[in-house]
Amino acid sequence: MYTESSDYNITLFQPCVDDPNKYIAQSRFGRTISMNVLCRILQNNLRFGLIVQLSCSEKLGVARFDFMDKTIILYKSGKIDIRKSSGEEDARNTMEHVETMVVDSFSDISFD
Known part of the structure; x- marks a missing residue:
């Protein structure tokens, strides 16, 4: 089981x-x-209005969506890009929210 990390x-x-x-x-x-x-x-979150402008490609291994007034790009490798962040604390807060939203998609394979 994945444990949350901040x-x-x-x-x-x-x-x-x-x-x-x-x-x-x-x-x-x-x-x-x-x-x-x-x-x-992400499709479920789009339907409920929690995110907007979703583009998600299983084949390419990337998802892009708007969340908390930022553009989020998630990659299959676990990499995340956060556009329009006001700084490190804002980025950390955004990552915590995204992690909570997508935690069930994390696999058991880790990268250090």
């Missing part, structure tokens, strides 16, 4: 293409993601 190694890049006053934050969850499960979870 100790993310976050790298900030500036400027964000979408907003030059914001950052692109990159990190990873440390686990691979089952894309078919992730896409189902």
